[in-house]
């Protein structure tokens with residue numbers, strides 16, 4: 001590197017600068033992607049919490065004659081007066097409805113969510129490693145949310161607080177939970193997940209959104225215009241360093257070589273340089289011109305002495 005030309009060094013510098021700005025641009029994109037995913041997860045969360053709250057305030061929602069196969073139902077009710085065409089009703093509690101909506105979202109939009117708890121009633125609601133760690137952090141540090149990346153997924157979680165409507169199924173067994181729900185829950189899940197109070201963290205709502213690869217984002221963000229602008233910048237840089245720095249320096253080097261050989265009549269083009277110029281190379285040229293002029297004066301003096309017939313001592 002030490003022996004490389006100034007021009008080559010400038011090109012290397014340009015390369016380093018371009019690489020650094022690419023890295024910084026990539027970091028900005030990564031941060032923007034995370035922020036974008038966080039906002040998306042937050043709004044999904046709000047929507048789900050609202051839906052669950054609405055379902056809880058009704059004590060669960062009943063569907064007539066139909067229920068979604070894989071998710072089942074909490075309990076059934078047969079309408080006794082409906083003799084001709086016996087209708088059966090199925091109860092969907094908030095956690096069940098969450099699973100039903102989540103499987104629809106997964107099918108339609110590729111993201112999914114679920115509610116999990118450290119004190120889970122239903123084995124399907126057992127937290128995985130990420131959720132377990134996040135649940136502890138949310139509880140201990142009182143966090144509003146926690147998020148992270150796992151494989152190709154963005155994962156986000158928010159605490160689920162117990163509201164008045166939740167007590168019907170998660171409150172005190174002797175005070176809040178009433179028949180017939182009490183017997184249904186006890187028979188199906190035992191005494192797990194009771195005894196909560198309003199404001200307690202019941203669990204978390206956990207969301208998973210597939211994340212696009214960085215390459216996919218970069219290829220969608222960059223267009224041909226970016227490459228054209230980059231190429232134009234490199235050319236401008238090339239011409240600038242060639243014309244403004246390299247060329248005048250080469251001319252000065254040639255002039256210095258000529259001067260060292262005793263050729264002192266060269267024209268450095270100083271007439272075109274303005275006196276108050278801020279250009280460092282122009283200053284160097286002016287200094288060089290002064291040096292050349294003093295050489296010329298000395299040269300003329302020596303010639304005049306020689307004409308008078310004086311022999312000068314030889315230089316060693």
Ligand code: HEC
Nearest residue numbers: 056059060093095096115117120121122125166169193203
């Ligand atoms: C109608 C009864 C009912 C109501 C009301 C209800 N839940 Fe549940 N909840 C259940 C049942 C039953 C389960 C477990 C079975 C399942 O996942 O469907 C459950 C599961 C959960 C779970 C998952 C962990 C576990 O125990 O399996 C969380 C978290 C939860 N409920 C929070 C809430 C919150 C918060 C509210 C109030 C907004 C609420 N629930 C209202 C019946 C109810």
